[in-house]
Amino acid sequence: MNAKRSMNKKDFMRGAIQLSKEKMLENNGGPFGAVIVKDGRIIAEGYNQVTSRNDPTAHAEIVAIRKACDELNTFHLTGSEIYCSCEPCLMCLSAIYWARIEKIYYANSREDARLIGFDDDLIYEELSRERQYRKIPAVQLLPEEGKEAFKAWEEKVDKTLY
Amino acid sequence: MNAKRSMNKKDFMRGAIQLSKEKMLENNGGPFGAVIVKDGRIIAEGYNQVTSRNDPTAHAEIVAIRKACDELNTFHLTGSEIYCSCEPCLMCLSAIYWARIEKIYYANSREDARLIGFDDDLIYEELSRERQYRKIPAVQLLPEEGKEAFKAWEEKVDKTLY
Numbered sequence: 001m002n003a004k005r006s007m008n009k010k011d012f013m014r015g016a017i018q019l020s021k022e023k024m025l026e027n028n029g030g031p032f033g034a035v036i037v038k039d040g041r042i043i044a045e046g047y048n049q050v051t052s053r054n055d056p057t058a059h060a061e062i063v064a065i066r067k068a069c070d071e072l073n074t075f076h077l078t079g080s081e082i083y084c085s086c087e088p089c090l091m092c093l094s095a096i097y098w099a100r101i102e103k104i105y106y107a108n109s110r111e112d113a114r115l116i117g118f119d120d121d122l123i124y125e126e127l128s129r130e131r132q133y134r135k136i137p138a139v140q141l142l143p144e145e146g147k148e149a150f151k152a153w154e155e156k157v158d159k160t161l162y
Numbered sequence: 163m164n165a166k167r168s169m170n171k172k173d174f175m176r177g178a179i180q181l182s183k184e185k186m187l188e189n190n191g192g193p194f195g196a197v198i199v200k201d202g203r204i205i206a207e208g209y210n211q212v213t214s215r216n217d218p219t220a221h222a223e224i225v226a227i228r229k230a231c232d233e234l235n236t237f238h239l240t241g242s243e244i245y246c247s248c249e250p251c252l253m254c255l256s257a258i259y260w261a262r263i264e265k266i267y268y269a270n271s272r273e274d275a276r277l278i279g280f281d282d283d284l285i286y287e288e289l290s291r292e293r294q295y296r297k298i299p300a301v302q303l304l305p306e307e308g309k310e311a312f313k314a315w316e317e318k319v320d321k322t323l324y
Contacts, residue, residue, distance in 0.1 A: 107308025
């Protein structure tokens with residue numbers, strides 16, 4: 001039983017790795033693929049399409065999450081696992097949390113990615129700096145007016161929580 | 163001149179705040195809006211559509227970035243600023259870095275968001291834990307096979323860098 005589960009995991013990962021190579025060679029984007037699995041079945045696949053779709057958010061994991069949610073008609077992927085050909089960047093890692101995926105498998109590590117020029121260290125480093133002193137500074141503006149929308153959300157009786 | 167620039171910034175932010183309230187009241191999602199500006203002109207707007215589109219990645223900023231890139235036919239938004247009705251979550255902050263937006267303005271802070279139930283503290287906390295011990299554990303699988311795609315990327319002569 002364990003041997004069988006273990007083989008399935010490797011199969012899923014091989015699928016993600018295959019996407020990462022094939023779709024990159026077809027000029028879709030960087031060498032990254034992802035497969036989302038629920039109840040032992042592949043729900044969705046994704047591969048990097050940043051340069052072909054002109055979408056800096058079209059990382060393999062984001063593409064796969066959007067497809068999986070569309071497929072299952074839900075905004076939460078509870079009970080799912082994601083197989084990533086490379087450890088997710090901070091954007092994708094956060095998306096995985098928002099999507100409530102429950103486990104991540106990855107082949108290449110962040111360190112491996114850095115060696116071929118894909119580096120999210122800067123973003124990690126920025127988090128330790130005060131917002132206004134980052135390379136992309138964040139400045140607060142009109143906080144009192146902003147709060148009106150939050151108050152309206154709190155008062156809304158028929159809201160859909162997520 | 164300074165007064166005029168300052169007014170424009172407030173106008174852009176008011177646009178983001180208005181989206182955050184109106185689109186939420188129309189049941190598109192949570193109370194979040196964003197406006198991307200380049201050369202003093204609004205390139206794209208976005209609002210949260212997580213629950214209406216079944217897309218956990220459809221935060222205001224991500225929606226706006228995708229639209230702005232589509233509008234400008236590019237995967238980099240160099241020279242742009244983003245006006246967010248709330249400080250970006252870690253997913254959106256990372257997307258802003260990947261998109262090469264140059265400045266962030268926000269009205270509500272992360273702390274304000276937490277007070278109405280939108281909390282990305284968990285994701286920040288997870289970053290200090292070893293990958294395999296996180297609430298969403300990350301486990302490495304088939305690293306040697308994964309490297310094949312990275313090697314193919316390095317060897318590809320006609321690749322588009324991003």
